Amino acid sequence: MKAVFMGLGYIGLPTAAVAADKGVQVLGVDVNSMVVDTINSGKIHIIEPDLDTVVKRVVEEGHLKVALKPESADVFLIVVPTPFRQNRRPDISYIESATRAIIPFLKEDNLYIIESTSPVGTTEKMTDLIWKERPELKGKIYIAYCPERVLPGNVIYELEHNDRVIGGINEESTKKAIEFYKLFVKGSLHPTNSRTAEMCKLTENSSRDVQIAFANELSMICDKAGINVWELIDLANKHPRVNILQPGCGVGGHCIAVDPWFIVSDFTEQAQIIKRSRETNDYKADWCANKVLEICQQFEDKTNREPVVACMGLAFKPDIDDLRESPAKYIASRVIAEVRAEILIVEPNVESHKSFNIVNSQEAYDKADIVVWLVRHQPFLTIQKQEEKIELDFCGVRK
Numbered sequence: 313m314k315a316v317f318m319g320l321g322y323i324g325l326p327t328a329a330v331a332a333d334k335g336v337q338v339l340g341v342d343v344n345s346m347v348v349d350t351i352n353s354g355k356i357h358i359i360e361p362d363l364d365t366v367v368k369r370v371v372e373e374g375h376l377k378v379a380l381k382p383e384s385a386d387v388f389l390i391v392v393p394t395p396f397r398q399n400r401r402p403d404i405s406y407i408e409s410a411t412r413a414i415i416p417f418l419k420e421d422n423l424y425i426i427e428s429t430s431p432v433g434t435t436e437k438m439t440d441l442i443w444k445e446r447p448e449l450k451g452k453i454y455i456a457y458c459p460e461r462v463l464p465g466n467v468i469y470e471l472e473h474n475d476r477v478i479g480g481i482n483e484e485s486t487k488k489a490i491e492f493y494k495l496f497v498k499g500s501l502h503p504t505n506s507r508t509a510e511m512c513k514l515t516e517n518s519s520r521d522v523q524i525a526f527a528n529e530l531s532m533i534c535d536k537a538g539i540n541v542w543e544l545i546d547l548a549n550k551h552p553r554v555n556i557l558q559p560g561c562g563v564g565g566h567c568i569a570v571d572p573w574f575i576v577s578d579f580t581e582q583a584q585i586i587k588r589s590r591e592t593n594d595y596k597a598d599w600c601a602n603k604v605l606e607i608c609q610q611f612e613d614k615t616n617r618e619p620v621v622a623c624m625g626l627a628f629k630p631d632i633d634d635l636r637e638s639p640a641k642y643i644a645s646r647v648i649a650e651v652r653a654e655i656l657i658v659e660p661n662v663e664s665h666k667s668f669n670i671v672n673s674q675e676a677y678d679k680a681d682i683v684v685w686l687v688r689h690q691p692f693l694t695i696q697k698q699e700e701k702i703e704l705d706f707c708g709v710r711k
Contacts, residue, residue, distance in 0.1 A: 313337065313495065315387040316417075318410040320347055320378065322566075322634060323427065323460050324391035325356065326363055326467045332370035334496040339385065340378040341413075351378040359633040359661060362468045381413070387423045387492055388414045390438075393566060394428050400573045402431045411438050415445045423454045423488050429513055429567065430457065431574045435506035439481050456480040456489035457506040459513035464565075464632045475499040479509030517571040518586050523557050524568070525589035528596040531559035535603075542711035561686050561706040562597035562639025564628025569593070569637040597639035600706050601646040604684055607702060608651045611681060618653040622680035625687025625707070626659040626668065633661040640686035644668070647684070656680060660691045677701070685709040 313336050317328040320342040332338040342348055350357045354368040370376040382388070392406040407428050418424070424442070426435055435457040443450045458478045462470040476493055478501055480486030486503045493501055504512070527545070534541035545556045563569045572590045576583045604621070611619040628638035635641050645667070648655045656676040657668040664670060677683055677695050681702060685692065688707040697703070703710060 313387070313492075314339070314385040315389060315492075316341060316382045316385040316414065317389050317391055318382065318414065319390065319392035319406075319428075320351065321391070321393065322358055322360070322464065322467075323462070324389075325351065325358065325367070326360060326462075326471055327389070327391060327427070327460070328376060329363060329366045329370055330468065330471045331496045332375035333366055335375070336495055338370070338376045339383060340376060341380065341382050342378065343380065345380060348378045348380055351376070360467050361465060366468060382417055384417045384419065385422070387425065388418070390424075390426045390428055392428050394430060394570075394574075395566075396570055396573055396577075401577045402574045404430060404434055404437070407434060407438065408441065411441060412445075415442060418442065418446055418449055418453060420449065420452045421454075423456070423485075423492055425455075425489055425492070426457045427460055429459060429517075429571055429574070430510050431578060432507055432510045432514070434510060435479075435481060454480065454485040454488035455506075456485045457509045458489060458493065459509060461513070461516060464629065464634060472497060473499050475502060477502050477504060477509045477512045479504040479506040479512075481506050511575075514571050514575050517568045518575055518589075521563060521568050521572050521593060522585060522589040524560070524563055525592040527557045527559040528562070529592050530556070532596070532599055542708055558708055559706075560596075560639070560688075560708075561600040561643055563593040564636065564638040564640070565634065566636045569628070593639075597642050598646075600639070600686075600704075601643045601650075603704060604643065604647050604682070605650055607682060607704060608647075608653055611702065612652075619681040619702075620654045620656065620679055621647060621651060621682045621684060622656040622658060622671075622676040623647060624658045624673070624676070624683060624685050624692055624709075625689055626657065626665070627661055627687055627689075630688045630707075631661065631690055633659075635659075635662070635665075643684075643686060659687075660689055 315336050317340045320340045328338045328340045347357050354371040356364050356367050390410045392410050395403050439455050478489045490501045531541045572586050576587045623644040626641045656671045658673050658676045683701050683703045685705045692709050
């Protein structure tokens with residue numbers, strides 16, 4: 313069994329490595345030559361626990377090789393990003409580009425799978441593209457959609473143990489895709505059609521976005537009412553049928569912060585709660601930034617000097633290095649742009665950044681007048697509180 317993985321990012325590389333570790337002969341393909349060289353040397357270009365060990369092993373064993381271009385195989389997986397444009401409509405150009413790249417290598421009985429998060433109907437569009445370019449293969453290859461559902465920081469385990477939803481363009485394609493995933497997935501494999509599988513992925517992330525929006529909205533209400541939101545949620549969750557999530561400074565990442573718009577863009581009239589929740593979570597980042605600006609102005613008015621501000625965290629969630637769509641990054645950028653003060657930027661999971669001068673956590677805390685907790689990283693939890701500091705806790709570090 314030989315599989316080509318188109319895309320070696322936060323999902324593509326771990327999936328390719330796990331498949332290779334189970335005996336699949338994997339060729340990973342990426343457009344970035346640095347990524348290709350890094351992985352071929354047995355190293356990784358992203359932070360993910362245990363991934364470095366698996367990649368080193370499968371590269372040394374010869375089960376994983378990486379190149380800039382695809383070649384003939386039994387299975388082709390599309391695992392590339394699906395960004396959205398400024399009008400918040402999804403951009404499937406990466407999926408189409410990756411598909412076009414493998415079309416010349418397709419042959420009878422091949423299996424083509426899209427794992428990239430996709431608007432409903434994308435698998436059918438790519439099917440039409442393949443039939444148009446290779447009409448002789450119509451009805452002779454298998455085509456399916458199977459979204460990932462993993463948690464950054466625990467990807468290796470969840471890739472193997474989580475259930476998967478697999479939807480083919482026909483029953484035969486679904487069965488063929490299930491046979492492939494059985495090679496490295498221990499979780500249950502649930503068959504459906506491609507449209508339902510596409511919507512399932514969007515639904516899962518939209519559901520979480522709605523739940524987070526409730527918590528974030530509640531946090532803003534509690535701030536206005538003078539109530540400790542962390543205590544309130546803890547007490548409310550004592551109810552046997554209540555499970556309120558923890559608020560934060562917004563929602564980031566390439567899934568929850570993006571996927572709901574895929575539904576809203578195609579079903580604008582129907583997706584009212586989904587749209588409003590997405591707007592609430594986007595607004596929370598601006599609300600947090602405005603709070604920081606307000607406190608900085610109060611400090612300057614009171615002391616007649618500009619404060620030193622420490623922005624603690626840039627990642628979109630705790631204990632990872634992923635800054636995609638990060639509300640913390642957005643807030644830090646706004647504070648730098650709009651506050652007349654010395655701004656210290658802390659992100660313990662990133663050694664350097666082209667836009668920020670990264671500072672040590674404890675040093676930043678000790679030097680700062682105002683400490684802004686943006687991400688609940690584990691190292692932050694051990695920093696002892698100094699009473700003279702003004703602390704804005706948007707993520708529950710001090711709860």
